Amino acid sequence: MLHMPKYEKIWMGVGIGALCVFLLVTGILSFSMDLNPACGMKTTNKPENIGLAPPFDKPGLEQIGPNEYRATIISYVFGYTPNTITVPKGAKVHFLITSKDVVHGFNIPGTPTNMMIIPGHIAEYTQTFKTPGEYMYLCHEYCGAGHQVMYGKLVVEDKI
Ligand SMILES: [Cu+2]
Numbered sequence: 001m002l003h004m005p006k007y008e009k010i011w012m013g014v015g016i017g018a019l020c021v022f023l024l025v026t027g028i029l030s031f032s033m034d035l036n037p038a039c040g041m042k043t044t045n046k047p048e049n050i051g052l053a054p055p056f057d058k059p060g061l062e063q064i065g066p067n068e069y070r071a072t073i074i075s076y077v078f079g080y081t082p083n084t085i086t087v088p089k090g091a092k093v094h095f096l097i098t099s100k101d102v103v104h105g106f107n108i109p110g111t112p113t114n115m116m117i118i119p120g121h122i123a124e125y126t127q128t129f130k131t132p133g134e135y136m137y138l139c140h141e142y143c144g145a146g147h148q149v150m151y152g153k154l155v156v157e158d159k160i
Contacts, residue, residue: 044122046120048100048101055096067090073095075117076101080106091128093128093129097115104117105140134153135154
């Protein structure tokens, strides 16, 4: 049996006790105050059924105006559908993203596009891509063992 000095035992008890109090208070407050994601976020059906109903039954890119697109994206452990999107230079892209399992992220480094993807909710953001090139979109909310391989590619072509 490992010998542990008395004060070390006391401080371990204090640390574990503080952690329990913190989790208890956070949990009770979250449930009693019915805390939810940011208000105004649209909701979806059950996350596991999202592929069955519009708009997530047809994920992908859809042109909705002159050089204006809607990118409907489903995130899951560990990837995105679609995982490659190609648009012309100057395209205005409306992202519409949900998750079918756990909380994910959607971040395009070097741009303001940065969303938390919550199952049962739809994250929306609009971004205009003026500079041609290859952009990466990646998950920046830790979602499990394959989190580091969760990414896709957005190609902005140098043509209109
Ligand atoms: Cu993820």
